[in-house]
Amino acid sequence: MDAVDSSFIAGGTAPARTRRAETTISRILLLKGAMWTVGAFGAGQLLRLVSNIILTRLLAPELFGIMQIVQTLRNGAELFSDVGIGQTIIYDESANDPDFYNTAWSLQSVRGIFLWLALSSLAGPIASFYREPVLVAVIPVAVFATVLWGFSSISRPLLQKRMKFSTLTAFELTIGLTSSAVTIVFAYFSPTVWALVFGNLFAATILMIGSHFLLPGIQQRFHIVKRYARRILSFGKWIFLSSIIYFLSSNFDRLYLAKTIPLALLGIYGLARALSELASAVVMGVSGNVVFPFIASHSHMPRAELRRQLAPIRVKFLLLTGLGLSAFAATADLAIRVLYDQRYHAAAWMLPILIIGAWFSIVSSVNESTVMGLGRPNYTAFANAAKFAFLLLGLTLGVARYGVAGGVVAVAVSDLCRYVPVLVGLVRERFSFGRQDAVATLVLFGLVAFWEWLRWSAGLGTSLDTFPLDLHAILG
Numbered sequence: 148m149d150a151v152d153s154s155f156i157a158g159g160t161a162p163a164r165t166r167r168a169e170t171t172i173s174r175i176l177l178l179k180g181a182m183w184t185v186g187a188f189g190a191g192q193l194l195r196l197v198s199n200i201i202l203t204r205l206l207a208p209e210l211f212g213i214m215q216i217v218q219t220l221r222n223g224a225e226l227f228s229d230v231g232i233g234q235t236i237i238y239d240e241s242a243n244d245p246d247f248y249n250t251a252w253s254l255q256s257v258r259g260i261f262l263w264l265a266l267s268s269l270a271g272p273i274a275s276f277y278r279e280p281v282l283v284a285v286i287p288v289a290v291f292a293t294v295l296w297g298f299s300s301i302s303r304p305l306l307q308k309r310m311k312f313s314t315l316t317a318f319e320l321t322i323g324l325t326s327s328a329v330t331i332v333f334a335y336f337s338p339t340v341w342a343l344v345f346g347n348l349f350a351a352t353i354l355m356i357g358s359h360f361l362l363p364g365i366q367q368r369f370h371i372v373k374r375y376a377r378r379i380l381s382f383g384k385w386i387f388l389s390s391i392i393y394f395l396s397s398n399f400d401r402l403y404l405a406k407t408i409p410l411a412l413l414g415i416y417g418l419a420r421a422l423s424e425l426a427s428a429v430v431m432g433v434s435g436n437v438v439f440p441f442i443a444s445h446s447h448m449p450r451a452e453l454r455r456q457l458a459p460i461r462v463k464f465l466l467l468t469g470l471g472l473s474a475f476a477a478t479a480d481l482a483i484r485v486l487y488d489q490r491y492h493a494a495a496w497m498l499p500i501l502i503i504g505a506w507f508s509i510v511s512s513v514n515e516s517t518v519m520g521l522g523r524p525n526y527t528a529f530a531n532a533a534k535f536a537f538l539l540l541g542l543t544l545g546v547a548r549y550g551v552a553g554g555v556v557a558v559a560v561s562d563l564c565r566y567v568p569v570l571v572g573l574v575r576e577r578f579s580f581g582r583q584d585a586v587a588t589l590v591l592f593g594l595v596a597f598w599e600w601l602r603w604s605a606g607l608g609t610s611l612d613t614f615p616l617d618l619h620a621i622l623g
Contacts, residue, residue: 194320196425198327200486203418205334206342208490212410214343215417216277217289219401223394224262225293235379236304243305249370251379252301256369259297266290277405281340289344292351299354302361318361326350392528396535396565400542400558408551412493416551419494420558422479423501427508442520454578461513462583468509469591476502477598480610497555499610504559506591510584511562514569517578526572534565552615 203211232251241247267287274282306315330346359367401420405413442453479502480495487494515527538561545553566584573579599609 194323194327201331202334203487203491205338208414209410210340211414211417213340215401215413216405217285219398221290224266233304236301246372247375248301249368250372250375252367253369253371256297259293262293263290285344292348295351295355300358300365300367302358302365305362322354325353392531392535396531399538403542415491415493418491419497419501422498423505427505442517450577465587469587472506473591473594474598476595477610496613500555500559504562507562507566511566511569514573518569518572521576523572526569529568530565533568534561537561537564
């Protein structure tokens with residue numbers, strides 16, 4: 148019997164068996180990456196929660212308010228100068244070429260120094276605008292972390308590209324554990340804003356040093372090859388625009404509220420936002436560290452086949468996320484009262500609303516990583532522009548009419564506006580999961596209603612019992 152006949156007896160043609168083998172391997176890589184990322188981010192968020200609880204026992208709310216301003220400005224500067232270096236390394240086929248990754252590292256290093264100098268020079272005007280003199284000294288010290296980050300090795304995005312999740316997970320957990328412990332020690336001996344500042348600097352320092360040992364074969368040196376620099380900047384132009392709009396859409400609330408409410412209340416709002424982002428951070432980690440590299444590395448496959456591989460894993464992931472998020476939303480106020488002292492109890496009514504809003508952020512993030520993997524970062528820019536436009540109007544009107552409560556509701560709704568443009572992009576790319584998203588969203592709200600009914604039946608009220616507005620009066 149010839150070789151062709153043998154292949155049919157074995158279960159199909161050789162190309163067909165090869166495709167099935169590739170599909171199996173791809174799914175294994177996707178599942179393995181998702182499990183490592185969920186485990187790592189889950190452990191990281193738990194560590195962040197424990198650290199946060201301890202720090203709120205040691206530090207006053209207004210200190211977190213000051214750091215909200217500093218961190219928001221630092222994030223803004225980084226995003227306003229983001230040309231997608233990490234994303235380009237993951238996406239570009241030449242990223243393993245030393246000329247390419249040294250060009251990327253050189254651009255990253257120069258950017259970090261420039262950001263530090265720019266923000267330090269603006270410390271005085273920023274302190275005057277927010278009427279907080281301590282910012283004059285805090286900003287130059289705190290934002291030196293951008294220099295440290297700039298000199299970090301590009302080994303992390305290379306590990307993502309190679310889908311070596313175990314190494315990356317161990318590294319990030321070590322950094323998180325060490326920096327949290329050091330920040331708590333600083334806060335214990337010096338319960339001032341400087342404990343948070345030096346804690347962040349310590350984290351940036353050990354990240355910079357440790358990153359150079361992640362991939363021993365990577366030797367970073369200052370070297371720029373023009374053709375690679377042009378390629379990085381060309382791919383990053385939409386990421387640059389998207390990052391600017393992303394900053395405005397994600398941080399406008401903090402900057403606006405910092406000017407309109409007391410620092411202590413800003414610190415409490417920042418706590419509620421941070422807790423609501425615990426779940427979404429895990430999903431964003433899976434999206435950025437797994438979905439984006441997976442789709443980018445399989446972009447040679449037919450779209451229909453790639454979508455077929457992703458669909459069953461995606462829907463299970465969303466449904467499991469919705470189950471956990473719904474239970475969190477229905478019990479978050481109880482957790483605030485148990486874990487935090489009286490100074491932070493105003494977060495109890497904010498958190499359930501922001502958690503519901505986090506669901507739309509989660510679905511949007513998964514879809515944005517998908518279009519990024521398809522090489523279409525422009526849709527992400529449109530999505531964040533839509534969110535910012537809504538916030539610009541909704542947040543200001545909400546706060547003006549209903550105070551902080553109106554602002555929190557506006558922030559929670561804003562990611563729904565972000566979702567629509569990306570969905571349009573996926574439809575155009577013939578890679579849409581709109582039905583999955585709709586079903587998962589209905590399941591989420593059904594579960595929230597179920598959990599709320601259970602706790603009400605048990606005599607525990609609802610998660611919105613302390614909401615500071617009369618909902619009946621507002622609705623009619």
